[in-house]
Amino acid sequence: MSDVRTTSRHQAGLTALYLGIFATVWFSVPAAEQPLRALLVVGSLAALLTAVAGGVLAAHTRGAGGAVRDRATDRRYLLIVVAEFAAAGLGAAVLAAAGWSGYIPVLVCAVVGLHFFPLAPLLRDPLLRPLGVALCVVAAVGLGVALASAVSAGLVVGTGAGLLLLGYAVQALVRTHRSG
Known part of the structure; x- marks a missing residue:
């Protein structure tokens, strides 16, 4: 198996692992x-199984391609993730202090969506951009629905973000399986 294909399969495994979780x-x-609660549990179980499959693939392909880790890329990745967690955490604290904790899922979903834009070139995965856009749309829809109705933002955003991340994790595995 070529180094590029092994690296790609390893990356797909990590993608499925992280996004499944x-x-x-x-x-x-x-x-x-109920019945939505049961569907969310099924989605959660499917996501866990996807994460396990991704973890198995990542473990199986680790080091097989002889790829050398790039410390500069690792630092940039870490910086992006730390900035994401800081923005989400600080924003959540501000919303909670203002008495608007029901909107925390909206903020977190938007931040998660935005963090995929700098990750796309770093991870060499241009499909992360549409995922980021879709997550930002889910955040906006969740906010709009919560402001216009009695439906909670968390219900809309949690379900939408879960489906998008699960779908992306599954497609990463399928895309790798088809190319392998």
Whole structure:
């Protein structure tokens, strides 16, 4: 197997692992009644299985291609993720202090969506940009629905973000399987 293909498969495994875990988290955000609650649990289980499959793929391909880690890329990745967590954490604290904690999922989803834009070139995955746009749209829709109705922002955003992240994680595995 070529080094590029092994590196690509390893990256796809990591993508499925991380996004599967975060999809599981998003599916746990909304407080929902049955039957939606059961569907969220099914989504969460599917996301966990996807994360496990990604972890197995990543472990299986680790070091197989002989790829050398790039410390500069690792630092930029870490900086982006730290900035994402800082923005989400500080924003959540401000919203909670203002008594608007119901809008925290909207803020976090928007921040998560935005963080995919600098990650796309860094991870050499241009499809992260449409994912980022879609997550920002979900955040905006969640905000709009919460302001215009009795439906919570967390229900809209948690379900939407969970589905998007799970879908992306699954497509990363499928795309790798088709190319392998």
